[in-house]
Amino acid sequence: MARVALYARVSTNKDQTVETQLLALRDWAAGRGHTVVAEFTDEGISGAKGRDKRPGLDAMMKAAALGKFDMVAVVELSRLGRSLSHLVQIGTELQALGVDLFLHRQALDSSTPFGRMQFGMLGVLAEYERDLIRERTLEGLARAKKRGKRLGRPTVSPGKEQKIAALLKAGTPINRIRRITQVGVSAIYRIKKEMEECPPTTN
Known part of the structure; x- marks a missing residue:
């Protein structure tokens, strides 16, 4: 029999309570002869949140790494996370630690x-999900481009580029140029680099 978390x-608050879930899992553990050694909960937290925003999940994973239990029991997949990739990531990490996973409603x-x-x-379905998201993203970008929508960061106007170039030639500090022109530092450095690589020719 296993030590179960x-x-x-x-x-x-409109969702089922954590106590309802825990009662079902305690009954399952008792019926299988398992020993419940720990209980972890996250209340009022979306399953879409990462481990860093779910203290209960984070504490459980840390305890798993310390070998505190042999199996994690959860009522259903959605209690662990809202995306397949997230679920598989947690399950894979548990398996790497030698901890099994039991999903009550899915009987997994x-x-x-x-x-x-x-x-x-x-895991296969999670990969398929990632491929679908990637494909939809590329299709959306293609449609936007076809409609003439500009993608990426806005470009700096020629007039502003000339002003930045003049300020650079005058030895004005980068941060001061940023305040004067309201242009990002990366764009200013790009113009500075272009000036250094292609200095103006003199007659």
Whole structure:
């Protein structure tokens, strides 16, 4: 039998309570003869938030790294995260630490051969999800370009470039040029570099 850590999360007060989730997981653990050694919760926190914004999840992962338990039990996938890639990342990190993952509603148990196969399928789906997002992004950029929409940072007008060049020739500090022209430092350095690489010719 395993030492199990329970994890529960709710986004809002309208959502189910963490206690409801914990009760279901405690009953499951008792039925399997597992020992619940720790419980971690995040209340009022979206599943889209990263580990750094979810103290319960962060504490659980730190305890897993210390070998405090053998398995993490969660009511369902969405309690861990809102994207497949995030879910797979957490599951993969747990597996690397020698900690199995049990998802109550999905009946996924990574301690079994079938559960490991299911988890592998999640990884494939996560990769597919990333490919779809990448493809949609590229299609959106192509449509915007076709409509004549300018992409990227706005360019500096020729008049302003000449003013910046003149200030640079006069030895004006970069930060002062930025304040005078309201142009970003990176653009000023670009103009400075172009001036150094292609100095004006003299007759």
